[in-house]
Amino acid sequence: xxxxxxxxxxxxxxxxxxxxxxxxxxxxxxxxxxxxxxxxxxxxxxxxxxxxxxxxxxxxxxxxxxxxxxxxxxxxxxxxxxxxxxxxxxxxxxxxxxxxxxxxxxxxxxxxxxxxxxxxxxxxxxxxxxxxxxxxxxxxxxxxxxxxxxxxxxxxxxxxxxxxxxxxxxxxxxxxxxxxxxxxxxxxxxxxxxxxxxxxxxxxxxxxxxxxxxxxxxxxxxxxxxxxxxxxxxxxxxxxxxxxxxxxxxxxxxxxxxxxxxxxxxxxxxxxxxxxxxxxxxxxxxxxxxxxxxxxxxxxxxxxxxxxxxxxxxxxxxxxxxxxxxxxxxxxxxxxxxxxxxxxxxxxxxxxxxxxxxxxxxxxxxxxxxxxxxxxxxxxxxxx
Numbered sequence: 560x561x562x563x564x565x566x567x568x569x570x571x572x573x574x575x576x577x578x579x580x581x582x583x584x585x586x587x588x589x590x591x592x593x594x595x596x597x598x599x600x601x602x603x604x605x606x607x608x609x610x611x612x613x614x615x616x617x618x619x620x621x622x623x624x625x626x627x628x629x630x631x632x633x634x635x636x637x638x639x640x641x642x643x644x645x646x647x648x649x650x651x652x653x654x655x656x657x658x659x660x661x662x663x664x665x666x667x668x669x670x671x672x673x674x675x676x677x678x679x680x681x682x683x684x685x686x687x688x689x690x691x692x693x694x695x696x697x698x699x700x701x702x703x704x705x706x707x708x709x710x711x712x713x714x715x716x717x718x719x720x721x722x723x724x725x726x727x728x729x730x731x732x733x734x735x736x737x738x739x740x741x742x743x744x745x746x747x748x749x750x751x752x753x754x755x756x757x758x759x760x761x762x763x764x765x766x767x768x769x770x771x772x773x774x775x776x777x778x779x780x781x782x783x784x785x786x787x788x789x790x791x792x793x794x795x796x797x798x799x800x801x802x803x804x805x806x807x808x809x810x811x812x813x814x815x816x817x818x819x820x821x822x823x824x825x826x827x828x829x830x831x832x833x834x835x836x837x838x839x840x841x842x843x844x845x846x847x848x849x850x851x852x853x854x855x856x857x858x859x860x861x862x863x864x865x866x867x868x869x870x871x872x873x874x875x876x877x878x879x880x881x882x883x884x885x886x887x888x889x890x891x892x893x894x895x896x897x898x899x900x901x902x903x904x905x906x907x908x909x910x911x912x913x914x915x916x917x918x919x920x921x922x923x924x925x926x927x928x929x930x931x932x933x934x935x936x937x938x939x940x941x942x943x
Contacts, residue, residue, distance in 0.1 A: 561709045565594045566872055568703060568713040570692055571720030572597030574614075574669075575837030575854040577676035579719055580685050581627045582862040587869045590684035594711070596692045596703070597720065600673045611737050611816045612669040613765055613773035615750070615848035617937065618660045620855045629679040631671040635764035636662045638748035644905060645755040645801065653934045657927065662748075663934075664848075666763045666773060691720070697830025714876060715832050717861070718839040719854075724825030727895075731902065733758045734783035735845055736776040737816045740798070744807030745770040752847065753802060754905035757782060758820075759846045760801055772806070774798070775845055777820060777902065787815040820844055822899055824891075827857075827884045834880055836861060841891060843898045847937055853894050860886055897937075 567583060569576045572595055584590040601609050615637065616624070624630045640663060643650040655663045680687070692703040692711065700712035740762075747769070751762040758777025765771035776798070778786065786794060791811050798809055823842040829835050837854030864883045868874055904912050 563711045565713040566592040567715045568594045569717045570596050576719035579858045581679055581683055584683040584685050586866045591686050594686040594688055596688040598689055610669040613666050614669050614851055615664055615666050617664040617852045620852045621665055629676045631667050631675040633766040634665040634667045635766040636748055637664045637750045638662055640750045642752045666766055668766055695833050697833045701832040718835045719837050721838040723823045724840055726825035729822040731820045733777045733820045734780050735818045735820055736783055736786055738774050738811055739813040740772050740774055740809045740811050741770050742806035742809055755801055756906055758906050759902055783817045787817055844902050846898050846902050849894050849898050
């Protein structure tokens with residue numbers, strides 16, 4: 560029976576797992592002792608899209624990716640976010656100038672982000688294993704098994720494969736509708752978050768070209784099914800009714816994709832020598848675009864905590880992992896609370912919570928001292 564041995568095994572080669580591998584490799588004396596386990600991204604033809612998502616990367620996450628040499632070639636900047644509620648007074652604008660940053664964030668195509676990460680990985684010196692491993696058996700060492708019957712032992716297993724964490728769970732009874740539209744009166748650099756009674760509706764500048772917007776429209780499951788079956792003209796009419804005319808006329812350009820929405824959150828520490836990060840630790844509602852950004856903050860903090868251990872792996876590991884879990888608690892808790900509360904309040908069946916939410920938008924717009932802490936958290940989270 561073949562076997563291998565590593566210092567660190569990363570389970571999952573999606574964006575969080577790739578960034579984790581790149582970040583750890585910068586500090587490891589021998590990057591080959593780090594194994595990234597999971598299939599390579601599918602090859603796509605020029606102009607082809609395999610994954611329909613466009614991802615909002617906040618300013619802090621963009622800086623992190625640029626430091627790793629993994630920023631994709633195409634992106635669309637977000638300089639202002641317009642937040643409103645359908646059918647109620649109140650709106651607020653969050654602008655990059657009041658936070659003294661060049662941009663609030665950027666939107667990138669998921670496919671391009673993953674390709675740029677794997678290109679950087681090819682030059683990092685880490686070990687790539689193009690198979691999905693079994694769930695890790697905690698202990699010292701941690702044991703993993705791949706389909707070719709190879710047993711892999713490692714001091715530390717980092718789960719970043721997007722498996723749903725066990726613990727807190729909420730089914731939002733919403734599906735996210737994803738598509739791309741062209742706006743006749745585009746506003747460069749402006750993103751929109753509009754709360755409706757069925758869920759939030761976001762339009763983000765799309766990296767594929769001027770006047771294009773990525774749509775993330777959260778609706779009830781039956782409505783998602785109906786929308787996905789509509790012809791272009793009918794869909795455009797429904798979207799226009801929900802969003803309004805701030806961008807002029809909206810025309811759908813790509814097929815509709817739907818994803819069910821739920822909250823899953825569990826402990827970071829999964830046993831001795833096993834840590835969950837990113838979606839394996841918490842899966843969020845897409846409101847405010849915090850999912851990947853929170854996962855990248857997990858990565859940045861874990862890499863920082865593990866730096867001395869990478870240089871001297873003989874020292875005790877578990878106290879460092881416990882330190883990491885403590886340091887991530889505030890950021891995870893606050894971000895979970897924001898992304899869990901907002902869509903439920905604004906989509907309440909009762910009028911009073913929606914009126915109070917509208918009043919909150921008015922106060923945020925009038926009082927910078929209320930708006931800026933929220934904007935700062937969405938920009939870069941709570942970092943220690």
